[in-house]
Amino acid sequence: EPEVTQTPSHQVTQMGQEVILRCVPISNHLYFYWYRQILGQKVEFLVSFYNNEISEKSEIFDDQFSVERPDGSNFTLKIRSTKLEDSAMYFCASSDGVWGGGNEKLFFGSGTQLSVL
Amino acid sequence: RKEVEQDPGPFNVPEGATVAFNCTYSNSASQSFFWYRQDCRKEPKLLMSVYSSGNEDGRFTAQLNRASQYISLLIRDSKLSDSATYLCVVTNNNAGNMLTFGGGTRLMVKP
Numbered sequence: 001e002p003e004v005t006q007t008p009s010h011q012v013t014q015m016g017q018e019v020i021l022r023c024v025p026i027s028n029h030l031y032f033y034w035y036r037q038i039l040g041q042k043v044e045f046l047v048s049f050y051n052n053e054i055s056e057k058s059e060i061f062d063d064q065f066s067v068e069r070p071d072g073s074n075f076t077l078k079i080r081s082t083k084l085e086d087s088a089m090y091f092c093a094s095s096d097g098v099w100g101g102g103n104e105k106l107f108f109g110s111g112t113q114l115s116v117l
Numbered sequence: 118r119k120e121v122e123q124d125p126g127p128f129n130v131p132e133g134a135t136v137a138f139n140c141t142y143s144n145s146a147s148q149s150f151f152w153y154r155q156d157c158r159k160e161p162k163l164l165m166s167v168y169s170s171g172n173e174d175g176r177f178t179a180q181l182n183r184a185s186q187y188i189s190l191l192i193r194d195s196k197l198s199d200s201a202t203y204l205c206v207v208t209n210n211n212a213g214n215m216l217t218f219g220g221g222t223r224l225m226v227k228p
Contacts, residue, residue: 031214043161043204043218056215091160095214104149104208106216108160 002026006092006109013082013116021077021112023092032075033093033106034067036060043091049075050097082116089113120144121219123205129225134195138222140188140205147207147217150181152190155202155221164190164203195226 005024013019025032034046047057049067066078075094079086092109121142130136142150150167165172167179167188178191188205205219 033214035216042220043155043216045215045217048215058215089158097214104151104166104214105163106214108162110160113158 002107004092004094004107004109006090006112008112009110010113011115013114015084015116016081019079019082019114021079021090021092021114023075023077023109024073025075025092025094026107027073029094029096029107031055031095031097032067032069033095034077035091035093035108036088037091037111038085038088046077046090079114082114084116087114087116119220120217121205121207123203123219123222125220125222127223127225129227130195131227132195132197134226135191135193136195136224137192138190138203138205138224140190140219142186142188142205142207142217144207144209144217145186146209147186149208150188151206151208151216152177152179152188153204153206153218155204157202161204161206161218192224195224197226197228200224200226 007022032049037043045058047061048055064080068076089111091111093106095106123140152164153161154164155161165174167181171180176193180189202221202223204221206216
């Protein structure tokens, strides 16, 4: 089965530093997403991206966050100035955008565990 | 009120048991419904979509009651490998395919 690939698997950073989390979505997918999961809490939506622009974003996705698709394969999440509360597992996901009828499927990457010290 | 609410468990059951999980959602505009499975510190993986008519996939049966805004998952003949957290997920297809996750129900199947 095709995979969404995320790097690095673990990222440790100091508070106030910038981090970039990287993702390679499935090649023929058109919709890309970032979700996060703080330890012991639920998975939360951050942002969706389609046609080189953000289509939806949550309240969590404030000015400290940005996303980019710098080339035809990578999809990145940048946190400009990390805070302690940004520590979480960040999941990238992609889909082919065919939604409705119950055939929808989001493919998740294995995540990047971000630890802000 | 939480958007998607689940009993966190854990549900501790012996192998071979039948176990049922429930979920309620608050947004009546929700259009698509799913059960995902998440193993410890791993990514969520789609278990099955949930249809209004109810659907079955092997040992797993899912039901949706739109009037009560209630979703269920039944697992028959539990296996050790079924031990995981089961996430109830809904989406409003008008909201850019954004998934809203419940907090999950933890299942532990014992020998």
